[in-house]
Amino acid sequence: MGGWHVVKQGEWLTNIAAQYNITDWKTKIWDHPSNSDLAQRRDPNVLHPGDRIFIPEIAPKEISCATDCTHLFVLRKVYDEFSLRLLDSDDKPIRHTPYTLSIGQQTFRGQTDGSGEIHQQRIDPSGDHHGVLDLPSLGLRFAVGVGDLNPVQETVPRDHTGYDNGISGLLMRLRNLGYGPEQVPTHITCEDHLPSACRDAILTFQCVEMGLSGESLTGTLTSETRAALLAKWAS
Amino acid sequence: MVYKTRFIWSKSDFQRGVLSLVRCDTDGIPPEVSFANLWAQKIRREQRHASLTVNVKNTLKLRKQAYLYMDVGRWLGGGQYFGVVCGGEACVCEYSPDESSPGRVKRDIPAGGLLDQFLNSGGIETKHGSIIPPPYKGDPHHLYVIIPDVHLPAAVSPKDTEKVLRWNVYQKILQVENWGSIPEPNYGQKRDFFGSLQSADALARFLTKIAKFSSEIGSQLPRAQVTLVQIGDMYELWSDRPIDFQQSRRSEVVLTEPAGDTARTIGEWISCTHFLHQEIFDAFDKCKAELSECVFLHGNHDSYLSVPAVVQAANQRQAALRSLAERAFGSEQVGGGRWESHFKTTKIPSRVRDFHAPEGIFFEHGQRVDRFNRDGETSGPETTNAAVSIESLKAGDSTRRETFVTGASAAYLIRKCDFGLYVMGHTHDPQIKLVEISHCTDDSIPVELPPIDAAWDSAAANLVDSAYLADHAQAGR
Numbered sequence: 001m002g003g004w005h006v007v008k009q010g011e012w013l014t015n016i017a018a019q020y021n022i023t024d025w026k027t028k029i030w031d032h033p034s035n036s037d038l039a040q041r042r043d044p045n046v047l048h049p050g051d052r053i054f055i056p057e058i059a060p061k062e063i064s065c066a067t068d069c070t071h072l073f074v075l076r077k078v079y080d081e082f083s084l085r086l087l088d089s090d091d092k093p094i095r096h097t098p099y100t101l102s103i104g105q106q107t108f109r110g111q112t113d114g115s116g117e118i119h120q121q122r123i124d125p126s127g128d129h130h131g132v133l134d135l136p137s138l139g140l141r142f143a144v145g146v147g148d149l150n151p152v153q154e155t156v157p158r159d160h161t162g163y164d165n166g167i168s169g170l171l172m173r174l175r176n177l178g179y180g181p182e183q184v185p186t187h188i189t190c191e192d193h194l195p196s197a198c199r200d201a202i203l204t205f206q207c208v209e210m211g212l213s214g215e216s217l218t219g220t221l222t223s224e225t226r227a228a229l230l231a232k233w234a235s
Numbered sequence: 236m237v238y239k240t241r242f243i244w245s246k247s248d249f250q251r252g253v254l255s256l257v258r259c260d261t262d263g264i265p266p267e268v269s270f271a272n273l274w275a276q277k278i279r280r281e282q283r284h285a286s287l288t289v290n291v292k293n294t295l296k297l298r299k300q301a302y303l304y305m306d307v308g309r310w311l312g313g314g315q316y317f318g319v320v321c322g323g324e325a326c327v328c329e330y331s332p333d334e335s336s337p338g339r340v341k342r343d344i345p346a347g348g349l350l351d352q353f354l355n356s357g358g359i360e361t362k363h364g365s366i367i368p369p370p371y372k373g374d375p376h377h378l379y380v381i382i383p384d385v386h387l388p389a390a391v392s393p394k395d396t397e398k399v400l401r402w403n404v405y406q407k408i409l410q411v412e413n414w415g416s417i418p419e420p421n422y423g424q425k426r427d428f429f430g431s432l433q434s435a436d437a438l439a440r441f442l443t444k445i446a447k448f449s450s451e452i453g454s455q456l457p458r459a460q461v462t463l464v465q466i467g468d469m470y471e472l473w474s475d476r477p478i479d480f481q482q483s484r485r486s487e488v489v490l491t492e493p494a495g496d497t498a499r500t501i502g503e504w505i506s507c508t509h510f511l512h513q514e515i516f517d518a519f520d521k522c523k524a525e526l527s528e529c530v531f532l533h534g535n536h537d538s539y540l541s542v543p544a545v546v547q548a549a550n551q552r553q554a555a556l557r558s559l560a561e562r563a564f565g566s567e568q569v570g571g572g573r574w575e576s577h578f579k580t581t582k583i584p585s586r587v588r589d590f591h592a593p594e595g596i597f598f599e600h601g602q603r604v605d606r607f608n609r610d611g612e613t614s615g616p617e618t619t620n621a622a623v624s625i626e627s628l629k630a631g632d633s634t635r636r637e638t639f640v641t642g643a644s645a646a647y648l649i650r651k652c653d654f655g656l657y658v659m660g661h662t663h664d665p666q667i668k669l670v671e672i673s674h675c676t677d678d679s680i681p682v683e684l685p686p687i688d689a690a691w692d693s694a695a696a697n698l699v700d701s702a703y704l705a706d707h708a709q710a711g712r
Binding site: 004012014043045046080081082083084085086087088089090091092093094097123125132133137138139140141142143144145146147148149150172176177178179180182183184200201203206207212217232233234 | 283284285286287288289291292293294295296297298299300301324366368369370431548669671673674675676680681682683
């Protein structure tokens with residue numbers, strides 16, 4: 001039988017799979033024929049609220065055991081990896097900086113490495129993943145929402161109430177790159193409806209990072225701005 | 236190319252969430268002197284939001300701040316520069332009195348708009364231009380025209396027969412008043428320290444053009460507004476003049492004899508300038524009548540105008556000239572006509588120290604960050620007067636951009652980052668550049684500017700070692 005799961009803000013595929021006690025998320029869920037359309041459009045770690053994922057029915061596993069003896073069953077646990085690069089305002093890595101990262105019930109302490117990066121390999125996908133990244137020597141604290149990052153591709157169908165053409169994902173990346181706005185709406189159907197704080201953030205990015213001037217400086221997410229933003233995010 | 240300004244915060248205080256020391260440092264700016272400012276500052280730690288995910292590489296970057304720095308240059312010595320702001324654009328332009336030349340607009344300006352119409356109104360060439368970053372909110376229907384330093388002296392050119400006649404009329408009035416002997420037999424030429432007379436006629440013509448433009452543009456663009464800002468140093472009141480203010484550490488002008496005749500004396504200097512250059516000040520009066528707003532700042536060479544008693548005395552003197560001339564000339568002919576034909580009484584407007592336009596533009600003359608020329612500092616006029624006699628001193632002056640950009644960044648910080656465009660004059664060197672601001676602790680760890688909250692006001696009041704920053708703190712409240 002199975003059923004459809006509607007993605008909520010803050011969910012990604014292993015997180016969703018954990019809710020259904022599925023460890024082999026790729027074979028059982030992502031590669032399921034009902035999800036082929038979504039799998040073509042999406043990274044399983046970057047889903048959009050409103051995306052629909054088919055969850056197949058999982059048959060209970062039966063194991064024969066002898067009576068009058070003890071048996072050890074080991075539950076296979078899936079972990080996700082977390083990777084973050086910290087840059088200063090001039091794009092230089094912030095190296096060897098102490099941090100405390102709290103995600104849900106887990107807390108990690110350490111220092112950024114020589115490339116300004118934080119790597120954690122055992123992120124439990126179950127449960128809530130909101131937390132805090134504290135960088136005391138920088139006097140900086142981030143309220144992190146792991147799984148909150150929206151995709152930059154549009155959602156379908158267009159007439160769905162939760163339709164977003166990728167703008168919220170772009171604005172989230174813009175915010176992570178230090179250009180605000182602090183509040184990003186999660187469903188934005190049209191750039192015309194952007195709050196002025198979002199336009200200011202785009203304008204500042206175009207001015208400072210892209211060096212645009214004159215009429216090419218629009219304060220809107222032109223194709224060039226999208227490309228520059230994604231390149232900056234992934235570089 | 237951009238300028239970069241770095242604020243260096245005390246690490247030990249930063250870790251406790253209280254910043255007590257801040258030092259400005261600069262990068263990419265021509266060096267002049269080491270420049271350090273210290274002031275007390277309290278902050279509140281506040282978190283930023285980050286949307287991240289797993290199994291892909293995430294990036295978090297510290298915020299970068301930026302504003303546009305515009306120096307509007309000079310209107311003297313044959314260089315007729317001025318600033319224009321409209322919509323999202325800021326430009327430094329040069330005016331040619333030969334308005335038949337179409338001028339040249341080097342930037343992509345929306346055709347048919349207010350800025351386009353003004354820049355193409357004849358004789359205007361855009362020299363430098365740039366877009367203005369937030370928080371500036373550009374209004375395409377509001378044009379700002381910024382007149383830079385003029386240093387207009389109470390002097391005339393010997394070649395200008397009309398003004399030489401005025402000079403002689405004025406000297407006769409002085410005699411009637413018993414102001415003493417005629418001080419300058421050479422038409423006051425020593426006072427024309429910056430060669431301002433060369434560009435004086437062009438200013439009268441340009442101001443008349445602005446007044447006409449403003450009165451006529453409404454028929455095509457009903458929402459159009461024009462604001463004129465004169466950035467200070469309109470008058471040259473230092474060169475070949477006694478210093479009539481006291482040395483002060485409080486960054487203000489205190490007249491040598493506040494209760495005595497000092498204000499009256501300086502009022503006479505200003506009134507004489509108005510008398511000799513009636514065309515310019517008449518054109519300013521036309522602008523006041525035709526434009527939405529005219530704002531006048533004082534600079535260092537005319538910092539006396541920060542004292543209301545001086546403005547009052549200058550206006551009283553202007554008002555009295557007509558009756559004084561009656562006494563001096565009676566029915567006597569002057570220059571082939573009655574003496575009245577040589578009179579046009581003009582107003583001396585009061586001056587402000589700075590001006591913050593609601594769109595997010597901050598105007599100041601720029602002298603507050605100049606330790607030689609800030610208000611109440613006597614070494615500026617002393618050096619000016621020395622340079623009147625010793626030409627090599629004049630040549631030794633430099634633009635000192637490091638000082639001024641750092642000061643502009645300090646103003647940006649203290650004023651809660653409330654402008655996207657900073658406009659100054661003072662240096663006589665026109666320029667537009669983006670200034671990027673970064674922050675780090677004194678052990679070079681990059682940090683962000685903390686959020687600005689209510690604590691900012693109380694902290695700003697504790698500024699130390701810098702009176703001009705205290706001025707900004709007051710203005711930011």
